[in-house]
Each structure stands twice: as C-alpha cells, then as structure tokens.
Amino acid sequence: MSKIKITEVALRDGSHAMSHQYTVEQVKTITKALNDASVPYIEVSHGDGLGGSSIQYGLSGTDELKLIEAAVEAADFSKIAVLLIPGIGTIEDLKNAHRIGADMVRVATHVTEADVSKQHLETAKELGMETVGFLMMSHMAPVDKLIEQAKLMESYGADTVYVVDSAGALLPDQVAERIKALRQALTVDIGFHAHNNLSLAMGNTLAAIKQGATRIDGSVRCLGAGAGNTQTEVLAAVLEKMGIETGIDFYKMMDIAENIIAPILPGTQEITKDSLTMGYAGVYSSFRLHAERAAKRYNLDSRDILIELGKQKIVGGQEDMIIDVAAELAKKNKITV
Amino acid sequence: MSKIKITEVALRDGSHAMSHQYTVEQVKTITKALNDASVPYIEVSHGDGLGGSSIQYGLSGTDELKLIEAAVEAADFSKIAVLLIPGIGTIEDLKNAHRIGADMVRVATHVTEADVSKQHLETAKELGMETVGFLMMSHMAPVDKLIEQAKLMESYGADTVYVVDSAGALLPDQVAERIKALRQALTVDIGFHAHNNLSLAMGNTLAAIKQGATRIDGSVRCLGAGAGNTQTEVLAAVLEKMGIETGIDFYKMMDIAENIIAPILPGTQEITKDSLTMGYAGVYSSFRLHAERAAKRYNLDSRDILIELGKQKIVGGQEDMIIDVAAELAKKNKITV
CATH class of the missing domain: 3.20.20.70 (Aldolase class I)
Structure with missing residues (x-):
C-alpha cells in the first residue's frame, strides 16, 4: 500500500x-x-x-x-x-x-x-x-x-x-x-x-x-x-x-x-448532543444558537429546525433563512395536529 | 434493509x-x-x-x-x-x-x-x-x-x-x-x-x-x-x-x-494511551498492571510487552507468562544493542 x-x-x-x-x-x-x-x-x-x-x-x-x-x-x-x-x-x-x-x-x-x-x-x-x-x-x-x-x-x-x-x-x-x-x-x-x-x-x-x-x-x-x-x-x-x-x-x-x-484540553472531546445533531443534520455549528432562538419563539425542538436546514441545504451567510424555516415547520406542525 | x-x-x-x-x-x-x-x-x-x-x-x-x-x-x-x-x-x-x-x-x-x-x-x-x-x-x-x-x-x-x-x-x-x-x-x-x-x-x-x-x-x-x-x-x-x-x-x-x-460519568470516555495500547495489542486490560511492573523490572516500555503478549496470543489466566515475555524481550534488546 x-x-x-x-x-x-x-x-x-x-x-x-x-x-x-x-x-x-x-x-x-x-x-x-x-x-x-x-x-x-x-x-x-x-x-x-x-x-x-x-x-x-x-x-x-x-x-x-x-x-x-x-x-x-x-x-x-x-x-x-x-x-x-x-x-x-x-x-x-x-x-x-x-x-x-x-x-x-x-x-x-x-x-x-x-x-x-x-x-x-x-x-x-x-x-x-x-x-x-x-x-x-x-x-x-x-x-x-x-x-x-x-x-x-x-x-x-x-x-x-x-x-x-x-x-x-x-x-x-x-x-x-x-x-x-x-x-x-x-x-x-x-x-x-x-x-x-x-x-x-x-x-x-x-x-x-x-x-x-x-x-x-x-x-x-x-x-x-x-x-x-x-x-x-x-x-x-x-x-x-x-x-x-x-x-x-x-x-x-x-x-x-x-x-x-x-x-x-479545555473540555470534553466526547460526542455530545450538539455535535451529534450537527453531524446528523449536516449543518454549520454556527446555526445552532440561531436555531435555539427560533425554537423558543415557535415552540419547536431546535433539532427539527437544524435537520430541516440541512435538508434545504442552507449554507453560511443564509442565517436569516433560519427563522423562515422555523415558521414553516411550526405551521406544518399545526396542520398535522 | x-x-x-x-x-x-x-x-x-x-x-x-x-x-x-x-x-x-x-x-x-x-x-x-x-x-x-x-x-x-x-x-x-x-x-x-x-x-x-x-x-x-x-x-x-x-x-x-x-x-x-x-x-x-x-x-x-x-x-x-x-x-x-x-x-x-x-x-x-x-x-x-x-x-x-x-x-x-x-x-x-x-x-x-x-x-x-x-x-x-x-x-x-x-x-x-x-x-x-x-x-x-x-x-x-x-x-x-x-x-x-x-x-x-x-x-x-x-x-x-x-x-x-x-x-x-x-x-x-x-x-x-x-x-x-x-x-x-x-x-x-x-x-x-x-x-x-x-x-x-x-x-x-x-x-x-x-x-x-x-x-x-x-x-x-x-x-x-x-x-x-x-x-x-x-x-x-x-x-x-x-x-x-x-x-x-x-x-x-x-x-x-x-x-x-x-x-x-466517572471519568473521560476518550481514547487514552492505555485503551489505545490495549486495542493495538489486542490484549486483556487486566494485563496492563502486570506489564507495567515487568517493564520497570527489565527497563522496558510496557507497550512493547503488551504488544508481544498480543502476538503470542496470551489469554486471561496466563498472567504468569508476562514476566517470561518481558525477560525474553529484554534479552533480545540486549542482543540487538
């Protein structure tokens, strides 16, 4: 080899x-x-x-x-x-x-x-x-x-x-x-x-x-x-x-x-909830705080927002899309309920 | 699937x-x-x-x-x-x-x-x-x-x-x-x-x-x-x-x-020197302390002993072999030097 x-x-x-x-x-x-x-x-x-x-x-x-x-x-x-x-x-x-x-x-x-x-x-x-x-x-x-x-x-x-x-x-x-x-x-x-x-x-x-x-x-x-x-x-x-x-x-x-x-080492290098969510969703770690804020506003799980951002292939610089995606998810949840 | x-x-x-x-x-x-x-x-x-x-x-x-x-x-x-x-x-x-x-x-x-x-x-x-x-x-x-x-x-x-x-x-x-x-x-x-x-x-x-x-x-x-x-x-x-x-x-x-x-969690679940050595050598973790004692006695690196134990497929219950393996390694090292 x-x-x-x-x-x-x-x-x-x-x-x-x-x-x-x-x-x-x-x-x-x-x-x-x-x-x-x-x-x-x-x-x-x-x-x-x-x-x-x-x-x-x-x-x-x-x-x-x-x-x-x-x-x-x-x-x-x-x-x-x-x-x-x-x-x-x-x-x-x-x-x-x-x-x-x-x-x-x-x-x-x-x-x-x-x-x-x-x-x-x-x-x-x-x-x-x-x-x-x-x-x-x-x-x-x-x-x-x-x-x-x-x-x-x-x-x-x-x-x-x-x-x-x-x-x-x-x-x-x-x-x-x-x-x-x-x-x-x-x-x-x-x-x-x-x-x-x-x-x-x-x-x-x-x-x-x-x-x-x-x-x-x-x-x-x-x-x-x-x-x-x-x-x-x-x-x-x-x-x-x-x-x-x-x-x-x-x-x-x-x-x-x-x-x-x-x-x-400043902290643990274990796989935490945050790092796992980023990997699963395939999104930038900088999205996390935005997603948490949006989750609070629309009463959602921030993981659902991050996963949806990944699906829509949102990239760095499009952070303003996060609130739109959250609003859309909240609307969908209401219809489903 | x-x-x-x-x-x-x-x-x-x-x-x-x-x-x-x-x-x-x-x-x-x-x-x-x-x-x-x-x-x-x-x-x-x-x-x-x-x-x-x-x-x-x-x-x-x-x-x-x-x-x-x-x-x-x-x-x-x-x-x-x-x-x-x-x-x-x-x-x-x-x-x-x-x-x-x-x-x-x-x-x-x-x-x-x-x-x-x-x-x-x-x-x-x-x-x-x-x-x-x-x-x-x-x-x-x-x-x-x-x-x-x-x-x-x-x-x-x-x-x-x-x-x-x-x-x-x-x-x-x-x-x-x-x-x-x-x-x-x-x-x-x-x-x-x-x-x-x-x-x-x-x-x-x-x-x-x-x-x-x-x-x-x-x-x-x-x-x-x-x-x-x-x-x-x-x-x-x-x-x-x-x-x-x-x-x-x-x-x-x-x-x-x-x-x-x-x-x-009682301690870190990171991959440390000890756990890596066990995985590399493919030996029981219970061998580690024995190997460290033998290493001290024969002025060896305990990792060399553990790796040799793995090669010789020593299993649990054969801990008394560890000192023999160490002695053998020390002898070999002398000849090489």
Whole structure:
C-alpha cells in the first residue's frame, strides 16, 4: 500500500476548541514534540484560517503570525501549513505567512465555490509553496459536482485536493464513493479531512484510504472543532497495525496526546448532543444558537429546525433563512395536529 | 434493509467504568428512560456478569439481583438481559436472574471455549429465556475456528451468536469477513459487540450490519469498559440517517446521554494511551498492571510487552507468562544493542 502523509490540525482546527487562545509557548512545545514524532505536516492558523481573528469568528489571544513563526522555528523536520479561506484571509495574509516560513497553504472554499480559490492557489504556486485545495462541507454536493469543483482546484495548481467533511456528516460508503470518483478524475493527490460527529472519523478515514486517498488530517487527542477530527495517535497506530507506512512514531504520538495535549484540553472531546445533531443534520455549528432562538419563539425542538436546514441545504451567510424555516415547520406542525 | 435490534450495555459493560457501584435509584432512572426511548434490550449485571462481585473482579456496591429487579420493574417495553460467564457465574445465578424477571441471558466464553456454554444455554432454553452465545476476544481466533465455535453455540440453543471485539482490536475488513462467514454458516441471528479502543466501534458496527448482523450492542455516551462501546445514541442517529429501522427514539436517546448519563460519568470516555495500547495489542486490560511492573523490572516500555503478549496470543489466566515475555524481550534488546 502507498504511504500516507498525515497533517496534524490540532493547532488550527483545534484552535476552535481552544477559543483561539493558543500561546507561543504552547505552539512551540506542541510543534517540537510533533516534529520529534516525525509528523510530516503541522497546520497552524486561527481556526477559521489566516485573518480569522475577528469579533465574528473569535479574537485570537496571540497574533497567528507569531504562532506560525514559533512553529517554523520549532520544526526542523515537519513542514508548517496554514489554512486560508478566501474572503476571511487575503493574498496579503498568504504572503506574510510565506515570508515567515510557512511551507504549505490549504485554500478552503465551500464545496460549490472552488472558483474563489484560483487567485490564492496561483499566488501560492508562484511563491513556491506546496498547495492544497480544501473542499469544505463536501457532503452538500452530489459526486459529479464535487468532481467538477475538484478539477477546478487542480487546474489552479493545487498539488492535492481534499474532501472535507466539515460537519462530520458523511457515512463510510459516501466517503468511498467520493474518493473513488476523485481518484479516477484527477491526477493530483487526494486528501480526506474527517470530523467525528457521527463517531465515524476513523471508519471514514479508512474508507478514504482504501479508495486511494493518501493525504489524511488528524487531530491529536481529537483536539478539533465539534467532536474533533480523526484522532492522530490512534490513526498512526491503526495504520501501523495495517502495515501502512506513515513515518510517524506512534509511541511518541501517544505520549504527546497523554502528556502534552490532555492536560490543556479545555473540555470534553466526547460526542455530545450538539455535535451529534450537527453531524446528523449536516449543518454549520454556527446555526445552532440561531436555531435555539427560533425554537423558543415557535415552540419547536431546535433539532427539527437544524435537520430541516440541512435538508434545504442552507449554507453560511443564509442565517436569516433560519427563522423562515422555523415558521414553516411550526405551521406544518399545526396542520398535522 | 432488515431491522436492527439494539442491546444497551451501559448498565453492564458500563458497570466496569462505574467500578460496579450502580445504585438501585440509578438503575431505575436509566432503565425507565431507555424503556421510554423504546430500547429493545437492556443488559444489567456486574461488569463481569452474574456472580462477578468479588475481590478479583471488583465488589458490587449493590447486589446485582437488586439492580436487575429494579430494571425489570422499571421496564414495561424493554426486555432485561443478563450476562453470564461460566466459571464466574453459575446455573444457580442464572435461575435467580430468571426468577426475578430477566428475559434474556448472554452466555459469554473466550472465542475458543464455546463448549463451556452448553449447560448454561440449555438451561436458559429450558427456563424459556431468550439466549445469546457471546464469543469474547473474537479477534484471537482465525475465521474457521470462529465458525466452529459459533456453530457449537447454535447447537446448544443460542438464538443469536455474537462476535465480541472485547479488546476493540478488530478492523472493519476483519469484522466484515467474520460476520459474512458466520452469516453463511449459521441460521440463527448474528450479533456484534464493539469497543472503541481504535476509534472504530461505529465503523466496525456499520461493517457488521452491512454483512448481515442484526443484533448490535451500544453504550449510551460510550459508558462501557476501556474506551467504551459503540455510542448508542449516535448509532441510533446513524441508522436513522441510513433508513435502517431500530425502533429507538433517537431524540430521547440523545437526551438520556446528555441529561442522565453525562452527569454521572466517572471519568473521560476518550481514547487514552492505555485503551489505545490495549486495542493495538489486542490484549486483556487486566494485563496492563502486570506489564507495567515487568517493564520497570527489565527497563522496558510496557507497550512493547503488551504488544508481544498480543502476538503470542496470551489469554486471561496466563498472567504468569508476562514476566517470561518481558525477560525474553529484554534479552533480545540486549542482543540487538
């Protein structure tokens, strides 16, 4: 079997769980340890990517450029990656990250909006960075649409295209179908980024690898948004058990999880009612508070609203639709009663 | 797709995590809530089954017969199951459990020792109970041996035979292979009991269902031994999403997890270094302390000892082998150095 390259996202996706309060000292310690365990890529950014620090997305406790710089200094083996969501981060942010030593950028868009990644992927290529196209909320597009969008990213110069299960909503067969189709349609590497909302991060990851994904994201001790990502130290052990090479020292990864990450975990990484509901409905976690307010107003269960939002494929930016959907549900309930 | 019947094991497998200190009041409350959520089977016993309360396996805070009685009284829909490991529990224990209203017994043996379940399964049948043969540590036997043992249980009158992944050591393809082979070889129902040590409880459970398993164990909020079992409320949601009927009200299951179980959780149900090591090595959790002592004596990493014990397929009762294995490893290390 081919070699799997793992990107550790605890210092980016995990930044959500840490309310974006990582310190330079923490980033140094964690990066140094991950580097010693031979993790090939470590992503460091605000949870919502470069430039994410804001009232809307959460203010960073420390300027992310300082954190990236600390990671670059601490790593002599691992490559440092940054996330960039066009519209949140800018070309300027990308250039700054490159200037201080970031090796790779992952340009992330909604699964149907790959075209907004063109400029950023092309600029990164010109800068000599390794490039990844990151198709978020991949469960929301049918397979043919996903292929079309992935091909766009490939044409812009992405070295890898990722299927990103942002809401942790995909099932193993759905992951397999998507990766298989992309493997046939693209010549670049295929990656997979899971969330554990349905307790399927690992199962989905193995399904992706079976179909030819070679780039996989993990978060040590599940330190990621929602229910966390594929647990890196467990993934390293599982792949070792399967005889699939990752290059990672999984004893060291286990020790990092236990001795460095567990003590700073801000809360439980278990699958709670909220994270399960998000995964089941397949919606953005930012919808939750809106749905709870609307549920109160119309005397509904907020889960019914979230599930309906998922069915109607409401996306970020359409939060004003939530109240309409709730009103509609309340009306339907009355008729049924 | 066929209907899946779920057995909730938080009041039995979860008893390990609760150090066997469940109270009558807790069992009443939890059973009543599970009953209201239409869970078909609820298992109530000491973590090591009927008669498990002992210095060796842990003393129960409350006589398990009192707990079983409380569950029987609290449930008017759910059937109450008990676990019996011959050698720990006796025919007398089985009769007592039946007398106070237990509907089903799961007779559990090591995967290669199904013959010791004969008497208990036959007696249960005579008593008119529903019967399950429970093949523990299923990862330790090759598929043909597993089939042979399952057929024995079928011949003794088991209505269902379970593949039990006691150490959470199986991978999805291994589960699929085993369930498929059993489905072809047996006429009775096939069940699957997962542990989450490798973060694969849900992925493995879906693989089992795909190959024809119709009886599945879950523990609400992962309240089971080690890293817990397949998380019941998540399983109910996932199967609902897949259009596979369980009969369970998954909103109610989510509420039970959040409002009743989470507050009494004694510790984290995350995948820790210990539970991961057990799953990777495929050994009994009772080996851990022995391995740690041997590691100290021979200046080894206890994980190396546990993994070697797994390779040599050492089973419970052979704890005295642990020091020999450690000595052997230490000798080998010296030669290599």
